[in-house]
Each structure stands twice: as C-alpha cells, then as structure tokens.
Amino acid sequence: MRAIYPGTFDPVTNGHLDVIERAATTFNSVVVAVAVNPAKHPTFTMEERVEMIRESCQHLDNVEVTCFTGLLVEFAAQVGAPVIVKGLRAVSDFEFEFQMAQMNRKLNPGVETVFLTTASHYSFLSSSLVKEIARLGGDVSEFVPAGVLRRLREHQAQGAA
DSSP states (O other): OEEEEEEOOTTOOHHHHHHHHHHHHHSSEEEEEEEOOTTOOOSSOHHHHHHHHHHHTTTOTTEEEEEEOSOHHHHHHHTTOOEEEEEESSHHHHHHHHHHHHHHHHHOTTOEEEEEEOOGGGTTOOHHHHHHHHHTTOOOTTTSOHHHHHHHHHHHHHTOO
C-alpha cells in the first residue's frame, strides 16, 4: 500500500524523518509531499525543501519526494495513495489533525488518515523552533540532518534565516 506524508517541511527536521522512516517500514511506498501553503512564507524555496528531504531520505528505497498544490486528497488520488500519514508531537496537534482527517474523509471517503506519534525525544521539535534557534545563533545540529544544518548556516550567513 502507498501512503502520502504531506507538510511544508521548512525545513525538514529529525522529527519529520522519524515519521518518514517509520512510515517507510509500515507502507510499501511513501510519497513525501511538500505543500505549497499560501498562508506561510517559507524560509526555503520549494526546490530547496524537496532537495533537503531527498538528501535526508536517500537511504530509504521506498520513499519519493515531490511537491503539490491544491487539495491533498486530490493529490493523494493522483499518486495512488489511499493513506495520508500525519505526525503527532503532542495532544495539542491532535485536535487540528483530527479535524483535517475528518474533512479529508468527507472530501474523499477512499482516503484514510493514519496518525504516527513522533519519538518522545522529538515531541517538542518544530521547523519554526529550529529556524528561530538558528536565527539567534544557537546550535540545532541535534535537531536536523547535516544537509539541513548546512543550509540553515548558509541562510544565516546571508542574513536570510
């Protein structure tokens, strides 16, 4: 069975990778789908985010990375993924994600949502926190893959982080 793991991944963190790796052991194929969210103003371009995830997932043969716009359930149908994987860090994530899962089911009853909780040592981790710590000169090396760390430092050096 094929699953889709959507997100903005700005940038991808070790918490995201934890969910991707566990989804890759659960499903035959996982599509990591980088979303275009008009409400967000990402630090990294779509191409950079896709590239960072591809680099971080190159050890996973059954994971592909792409981007999409529009409704997630329509994209899931296009790529033949009847399952949406959503990562949960804390109970506070559940309310919003549950609401989205119900709406997605209403829009396409053939698509199910599966929730994976992140490993407890990543339960506090978010892309926003990583960017803020990096922007203030803090060490985020234990929170992101090496390629992401390098790009964060490049952005910081350019004054764009």
